[in-house]
Amino acid sequence: MRVRIEPSYFEMSNVAAKLIAAQLRRKPDSVLGLATGSTPLGIYRELARMHKDEGLDFAGVRTFNLDEYYGLAPDHPQSYRYFMDENLLRHVNIDPKNVHIPGGIVKDIEASCSEYEASIREAGGIDIQLLGIGRDGHIAFNEPGSSLGSRTRLKTLAQETISDNARFFKSLDEVPRFAITMGVGTILESRHIVLLASGVEKSDAVRLAVEGPVTSEITASVLQLHPKVTVFLDEAAAEKLKRRDYYKYVEAMRQKVGQAEV
Numbered sequence: 483m484r485v486r487i488e489p490s491y492f493e494m495s496n497v498a499a500k501l502i503a504a505q506l507r508r509k510p511d512s513v514l515g516l517a518t519g520s521t522p523l524g525i526y527r528e529l530a531r532m533h534k535d536e537g538l539d540f541a542g543v544r545t546f547n548l549d550e551y552y553g554l555a556p557d558h559p560q561s562y563r564y565f566m567d568e569n570l571l572r573h574v575n576i577d578p579k580n581v582h583i584p585g586g587i588v589k590d591i592e593a594s595c596s597e598y599e600a601s602i603r604e605a606g607g608i609d610i611q612l613l614g615i616g617r618d619g620h621i622a623f624n625e626p627g628s629s630l631g632s633r634t635r636l637k638t639l640a641q642e643t644i645s646d647n648a649r650f651f652k653s654l655d656e657v658p659r660f661a662i663t664m665g666v667g668t669i670l671e672s673r674h675i676v677l678l679a680s681g682v683e684k685s686d687a688v689r690l691a692v693e694g695p696v697t698s699e700i701t702a703s704v705l706q707l708h709p710k711v712t713v714f715l716d717e718a719a720a721e722k723l724k725r726r727d728y729y730k731y732v733e734a735m736r737q738k739v740g741q742a743e744v
């Protein structure tokens with residue numbers, strides 16, 4: 483696990499966007515795993531800018547989103563489909579047929595979850611998976627207690643997540659109680675996982691995910707078992723890490739041996 487502590491949210495977002503841009507230049511038909519929430523907004527803004535100013539090409543890119551609220555139609559302003567359209571997809575030249583987001587309104591939940599898994603496999607798996615982290619240490623909507631081998635499925639949201647996400651809705655009552663989410667096992671199959679966290683309110687979850695024991699109580703902690711994870715943090719999110727200085731030292735040393743690029 484590589485921990486990169488950047489001075490601010492802005493810098494963290496730009497460095498992470500550069501990493502994705504490098505992947506797209508290396509492999510124009512890359513498969514990206516995308517996340518929603520406030521945290522990746524800076525990356526999406528920078529990717530859209532790179533598309534506009536530098537011609538970063540999304541024509542061959544395929545995307546899979548982590549999750550979607552169960553019960554929300556794609557045109558609902560709080561649906562993750564709507565979020566992705568607004569914040570990234572309509573600003574770049576991605577082919578709509580290459581965009582995959584779990585359906586929020588489906589007749590047969592199990593069938594649509596297995597189809598989602600099958601389409602990830604058919605695409606050849608995910609090259610880079612972006613992740614945020616919930617205050618309870620969840621990734622995607624894999625709430626504490628989720629099986630570490632779980633696959634895409636319907637998940638009941640924890641109270642903390644419902645109240646955290648209430649800020650996007652008119653009232654607490656409107657926040658969906660369920661989501662369709664990639665499982666922890668699904669996420670772990672990605673070739674490279676990039677987790678981002680910003681702000682002091684995420685610092686406990688970050689500490690437990692990076693330096694705590696691997697446990698389904700903090701589903702992000704399972705990333706410690708993955709061979710290629712990059713954790714991008716701003717100073718505030720890194721505040722509670724025991725080995726914070728060591729991670730910074732490692733990055734300085736990587737520069738010396740020409741290993742600063744991811």
Ligand code: GLP
Binds near residue numbers: 614615
């Ligand atoms: C939701 C999403 C997660 C996201 C988390 C944190 O629960 N399902 O994917 O990481 O919120 O969101 P934010 O980045 O807004 O703090």
